[in-house]
Amino acid sequence: MSGDAATAANATSTTLPRIDAAAGPGDGPGHEPPLMGLGASLSPADARAKTEGTFPYAADLWAEGLLWASVLRSPHPHARILSIDTSAAAAMPGVRAVVTHEDVPGDSNYGRRVVDRPVFASELVRHHGEPIAAVAADHPDTARLAAAAIAVEYEVLEPVTDPEKAFAAEPLHPDGNLIRHIPLRYGDAEATGEIIVEGLYRIGRQDPAPIGAEAGLAVPRPDGGVEIYTASTDPHTDRDLAAACFGLEPDRVKVVVTGVPGATGDREDPGFQIPLGLLALRTGCPVKLAATREESFLGHAHRHPTLLRYRHHADADGRLVKVEAQILLDAGAYADASSESLAAAVAFACGPYVVPHAFIEGWAVRTNNPPSGHVRGEGAMQVCAAYEGQMDKLAARLGIDPAELRLRNALSTGDILPTGQTVTCPAPVAELLRAVRDAPLPALPKDTPEDDWLLPGGPEGAGEPGAVRRGVGYGVGMVHMLGAEGADEVSTATVRVHDGVATVICAAVETGQGFTTLARQVVQEVLGIDEVHVAAVDTDQPPAGPATHGRHTWVSGGAVERAAKMVRTQLLQPLAHKFGMSTELLQIADGKITSYDGVLSTTVMEAMDGKELWATAQCRPHPTEPLDESGQGDAFVGLAFCAVRAVVDVDIELGSIRVVEMAVAQDVGRVLNPAQLAIRIEAGITQGIGAALTENLRTARGLIRHPDLTGYALPTSLDAPDIRIVKLVEERDVVAPFGAKPVSAVPVVTAPAAVASAVRSATGRPVNRLPVRPQAAVVTPKG
Amino acid sequence: MTLPASLDEAVAALEVMPAAVPVAGGTDLMAAVNKGLLRPSGLVGLGRISELRGWHYQDGHALLGAGLTHARMGRPDFAALIPALAASARAAGPPQIRNAGTLGGNIATSAPTGDALPVLAALEAELVVAGPGGARREIPVSHLLAGREMLAPAELIGFVRVPLLHAPQVFLKATGRTGPGRATASVAIVLDPARRGVRCAVGAIAPMPLRPLEAERWIASLIDWDGERGLAPDALAAFGEYVAAACIPDHAPPADGSEAPPLSPAVLHLRRTVAALARRALGRALS
Incomplete structure (x- = not known):
């Protein structure tokens, strides 16, 4: 939900959000926050339209004479397809085309990261909801009925749904069931600690559950190509995949990015776009698809359900000696982002702590469960819940305060990760932890609480003050920024200035993360121009890469800055020459160019002299390398850290839990937009609370049980606690553009661990499964 | 879709179109339609029947109109009469659902999680069912929920008779x-x-x-x-x-x-x- 929540919240926030006085610079006494440029709380340009409901998303698009698409999906998680008979569907009046695997002219498989996934299942169905066929008809109901009229004969097979059994099971895919295995070895295998704690942790299947379901419009082009209008977060990759499946050159396919109605993972899955484009090419008509909520749950990737076994060794003072872990990721039927998720899970398996010896085995395996993929904080979030559970266990065993135990082991700059990579970026872990520990606790409810105490279970719930216990818990988390293990992270941006107005052209997709606002701020900062527009994204622009891992703040923001600086040089060079000084000694502000001493001055308009200035630049951070066969390597460009203190109320008879407050301290490098930063943290924390308490897409023998927003309970405004940002550490990361770190993922990673820790403290129960089930938070009276 | 103005007109409309489905708040029905589970050939809208949207008193009982919304039942004047029903109405979902969903709809849908149902069962409420030709018959709510008695074609739940107990x-x-x-x-x-x-x-x-x-x-x-x-x-x-x-x-x-x-x-x-x-x-x- 967070992408949407963030967008909606963005739209309404015109004032600064709650950030404690101690928080960031720019908030200090006598330091007015700027109104434009970096550090300003600029509002998104589309805020008003989104608030008023006039902003067009893909589901709102229309074209003359359009047809409607519907996709037939498998009702079985594992089955052999014996026959597909489309004749009844094709004969229905109003049906214009029916396509199956036989009608895919190019590659029959696709995959954003690993090409292992059929556009339409041909012989074998590997998960519930896998596409079998698609229909285009002149009415959405006709399309749906026709899809239902396609007769598919299945031989139902036993599904492999337990990832532990996937190793020995018959291969579910020609690529085999083991997608990746990383045996990380670091230090001395024989090392042991005086104190040993063990734990088994299970993390459920979180869905990105975007508020806007998948939708798109495909329009055939006169040249035999096709244009696809959809909320893609990685348009160039999607274009290339679609073109390969259509058997077309990539330049004949154009992906035009529409408004993105919520994206905390990848969207739109090419499994929606490719059938759509295929139908448009087949019929020669525009074709529209608007997925139902059920199709949305069936058709996109989820967070990896994970099983984790841990053994922590520590000395008597609580200093970690060795961590041993086994991590098993359920990838579902197809590989998707499982390899990267596993790398993150293994690399961060010990958390932001100094660990001299680490032995971590990680596997990602194929099953007949719904496919897992990129959801922000993937891999890192699951291990955070586990290693923080271990830290709580260790603290309890040693009788040390849980925050103190974490402080004794806190990682800092210069320490070495278990992957052998030295932490070169700021890593203020101890400072973050102290900030949340020392923040004042929320007041306890008054003696007559009914009026002003929101009990677990809600305002009309069954909560009883006498049965409610309060708990305080901690979570410290880390996440990598940008693609890892040698991914070529590059973005290209163009800045144009004409007539006192700047335009940014960059294919970085605004997903709610605030890229378009950041791009405006960057240009304002460099060129001093107030009015900046950001062009809509399509694949005719140079690629900017996927909107994941906070990369657009870094690489696309960096590319915009470089392009703007090149324009600045073009603008100032003649003047500098005339004044006889270098361009660095000239300043641009309020439409005026002034020399450093204020003596010489002219207006921007005059300096432009009616000219149009263009510049294009790229940003490519330093390269990384893949983890080797023992899990060693400099795999990450940078790391971000966060500490959270959760305060929860638990009704220990019913097991109902309400998060009262989340105190957050985060390592942000530099605050670029205080309002958006706070919103991103609040959204991330809320998504984390969902993963901790309610969000679990349940399956039974591979079948998704409740693919709707009643069965899949997202946090509501009543479930979202007070989120207090108690500290933003602004230690600039010297290798990052502006020194800023991406901020959205690390709160998602850390919040579930903190909530689980607080429930542990309230109930004394182990809490080793997320989301926390009510029966795990019940305290039974003795006996 | 027809929009009758009285209970008897609604029954008559159902007699003319036996395949039509009555719809009040639509909070369950329309969700089923949107999911493609239900394709009614016609709808009889109950939203204009003002006699169903309030209540009156009869021999120590309240006769509650089946069209009372959860939002209306949650208000303090209603809570003073039948506190548990008001509490269940306030707990019945987000405001959008409570504004549209009705008492009669909660009974007709008979979902296991219908919040009004245990209250009506504890109150031993009786349903006043309207049939063709102005006929009225009474069914204990528990009989309907247990399937011991069913609504006949062209019958509608008109009112719910609930005792006024004047106790917590x-x-x-x-x-x-x-x-x-x-x-x-x-x-x-x-x-x-x-x-x-x-x-x-x-x-x-x-x-x-x-x-x-x-x-x-x-x-x-x-x-x-x-x-x-x-x-x-x-x-x-x-x-x-x-x-x-x-x-x-x-x-x-x-x-x-x-x-x-x-x-x-x-x-x-x-x-x-x-x-x-x-x-x-x-x-x-x-x-």
Whole structure:
């Protein structure tokens, strides 16, 4: 939900959000926050339209004479397809085309990261909801009925749904069931600690559950190509995949990015776009698809359900000696982002702590469960819940305060990760932890609480003050920024200035993360121009890469800055020459160019002299390398850290839990937009609370049980606690553009661990499964 | 779609179009239509029938219009009449649902998690069903929910007859989140001082609300109806256990005399939840 929540919240926030006085610079006494440029709380340009409901998303698009698409999906998680008979569907009046695997002219498989996934299942169905066929008809109901009229004969097979059994099971895919295995070895295998704690942790299947379901419009082009209008977060990759499946050159396919109605993972899955484009090419008509909520749950990737076994060794003072872990990721039927998720899970398996010896085995395996993929904080979030559970266990065993135990082991700059990579970026872990520990606790409810105490279970719930216990818990988390293990992270941006107005052209997709606002701020900062527009994204622009891992703040923001600086040089060079000084000694502000001493001055308009200035630049951070066969390597460009203190109320008879407050301290490098930063943290924390308490897409023998927003309970405004940002550490990361770190993922990673820790403290129960089930938070009276 | 202005006109419209489906708030019906589960060939809209949207009094009872929305029932004037029904209406979902969803719709849908249903069961409410030609017949709500009596074609739930007991009533519901959610279990407790009775119904754990009649009679016998009415905590706890065990019994021992298999942890948790809800609800009703 967070992408949407963030967008909606963005739209309404015109004032600064709650950030404690101690928080960031720019908030200090006598330091007015700027109104434009970096550090300003600029509002998104589309805020008003989104608030008023006039902003067009893909589901709102229309074209003359359009047809409607519907996709037939498998009702079985594992089955052999014996026959597909489309004749009844094709004969229905109003049906214009029916396509199956036989009608895919190019590659029959696709995959954003690993090409292992059929556009339409041909012989074998590997998960519930896998596409079998698609229909285009002149009415959405006709399309749906026709899809239902396609007769598919299945031989139902036993599904492999337990990832532990996937190793020995018959291969579910020609690529085999083991997608990746990383045996990380670091230090001395024989090392042991005086104190040993063990734990088994299970993390459920979180869905990105975007508020806007998948939708798109495909329009055939006169040249035999096709244009696809959809909320893609990685348009160039999607274009290339679609073109390969259509058997077309990539330049004949154009992906035009529409408004993105919520994206905390990848969207739109090419499994929606490719059938759509295929139908448009087949019929020669525009074709529209608007997925139902059920199709949305069936058709996109989820967070990896994970099983984790841990053994922590520590000395008597609580200093970690060795961590041993086994991590098993359920990838579902197809590989998707499982390899990267596993790398993150293994690399961060010990958390932001100094660990001299680490032995971590990680596997990602194929099953007949719904496919897992990129959801922000993937891999890192699951291990955070586990290693923080271990830290709580260790603290309890040693009788040390849980925050103190974490402080004794806190990682800092210069320490070495278990992957052998030295932490070169700021890593203020101890400072973050102290900030949340020392923040004042929320007041306890008054003696007559009914009026002003929101009990677990809600305002009309069954909560009883006498049965409610309060708990305080901690979570410290880390996440990598940008693609890892040698991914070529590059973005290209163009800045144009004409007539006192700047335009940014960059294919970085605004997903709610605030890229378009950041791009405006960057240009304002460099060129001093107030009015900046950001062009809509399509694949005719140079690629900017996927909107994941906070990369657009870094690489696309960096590319915009470089392009703007090149324009600045073009603008100032003649003047500098005339004044006889270098361009660095000239300043641009309020439409005026002034020399450093204020003596010489002219207006921007005059300096432009009616000219149009263009510049294009790229940003490519330093390269990384893949983890080797023992899990060693400099795999990450940078790391971000966060500490959270959760305060929860638990009704220990019913097991109902309400998060009262989340105190957050985060390592942000530099605050670029205080309002958006706070919103991103609040959204991330809320998504984390969902993963901790309610969000679990349940399956039974591979079948998704409740693919709707009643069965899949997202946090509501009543479930979202007070989120207090108690500290933003602004230690600039010297290798990052502006020194800023991406901020959205690390709160998602850390919040579930903190909530689980607080429930542990309230109930004394182990809490080793997320989301926390009510029966795990019940305290039974003795006996 | 037709929009009749009276109950009899609506019945007549259903007679003309037997395949048509009556629709009031549409909170369940339209969700089913949008999911493609239901394709009604016609709709008879009940939203314009003003006689169904209020209530009137009759022999110590309230005759509640089937078109009363949850939002209306949640208001204080209604809560003063039938407190448990008002509480269930306030818990029935987010404001958008409460503004549209109706009492009659909650009964007609008969979802196990319908929040009004255990309250109506505890109140022993009767349905006034309108049929062709101005006919009216009464069905106990429990008969309809249990499938003992069904609505005939072209019949509509017109009113719900509920006794006015002038005594405390409590509805409690356990859910998975703090925001609106479906009940995992719910309990309605109604005191009937005139008949010296306690009536209890448990919702959401079975296809229809369950009445633990023995537990009701036992606890009613312990209450000093002419005095303070309070009960010791032990008695309240025992009542909770009694209700829970009655509604979620142990497995029957197998015929060979061996021990019955234990209940699963999830079922045991549900039983504990019902016990806690029943204990709390009775405690609040008697305090």
